[in-house]
């Protein structure tokens with residue numbers, strides 16, 4: 001378990017922001033976490049868990065010990081009458097796992113194609129896209145306590161999944177933010193497979209192509225195409241996906257806003273609340289293409305902030321705050337950032 005010092009984190013965050021890690025350890029197996037916990041120098045130091053770095057805004061150097069998750073491996077754990085159970089190491093790239101399941105003939109993750117980041121990070125913010133969230137396909141995970149080094153098996157109920165939220169993001173009572181690290185994740189892909197085609201972008205593809213009953217591979221290809229058209233490829237333009245969560249408001253609040261702005265894109269939720277499209281709110285305030293230093297609002301999707309070149313974390317944060325203020329000023333809605341600001 002070699003300890004690396006003064007590591008440049010620029011290649012390890014999808015925004016491409018500059019920051020140094022004082023100390024970094026690559027975690028290649030679960031036992032490496034225990035080695036860190038038992039280590040005379042590292043054991044007591046604060047830790048920061050780094051997955052694919054695709055949901056992260058680095059505004060300064062990192063003093064905490066960085067645990068870079070690189071646990072490999074994908075396998076079919078169990079073939080049940082009602083589901084396939086797939087297990088993957090925390091360090092596997094999420095999209096690699098999705099592509100593997102499609103290749104092997106285990107459908108169910110196709111709507112989640114091309115989401116950046118690692119398998120271990122997926123439960124942290126309950127990743128979701130095109131009508132499916134991780135929690136809809138989640139079986140259980142293994143995590144290691146960063147203080148005691150003890151391993152734990154966590155079923156779905158303990159993970160407290162919500163919209164872009166889980167126990168791993170929550171601080172305070174019962175929250176596990178900064179307290180444990182996910183090492184392995186198990187997914188449950190239900191049989192028989194039922195495609196999720198409600199999302200408007202997918203309905204449009206079905207109408208355009210005349211394919212009324214697409215298979216999982218077809219949906220996978222469509223989702224990849226839709227994402228490529230709307231979202232910048234982090235390998236070319238630094239970004240962290242959606243920068244803000246879509247705000248959820250009461251029906252009354254929504255009626256009020258619609259009264260003033262009839263065009264607002266909104267989705268009624270099963271519990272009676274209404275989710276507003278943050279991208280629309282930001283777009284309506286005229287932010288597309290605007291910039292602060294090297295940080296800018298993506299021209300094709302106002303919900304995504306990008307690195308136009310040598311952006312610094314502080315510039316991204318300044319831009320984000322200005323957007324929050326302007327959306328609050330016009331709509332009275334507070335946008336909440338989706339990535340972790342460090």
Ligand code: EPU
Nearest residue numbers: 129130131241242244245246265277279280283301302303
């Ligand atoms: N819109 C605008 N202007 C914009 C951007 C969006 O008017 O600049 C409108 C669109 O026309 C559309 C609506 O807002 O009617 C929603 O946009 P879109 O379908 O692109 O989805 P989103 O709400 O922006 C969410 C997730 C994405 C996920 C897509 C597809 C969040 C915060 N974002 O985006 O997740 O891929 O739905 O399911 O929930 C991510 O979390 O990083 C992410 C990319």
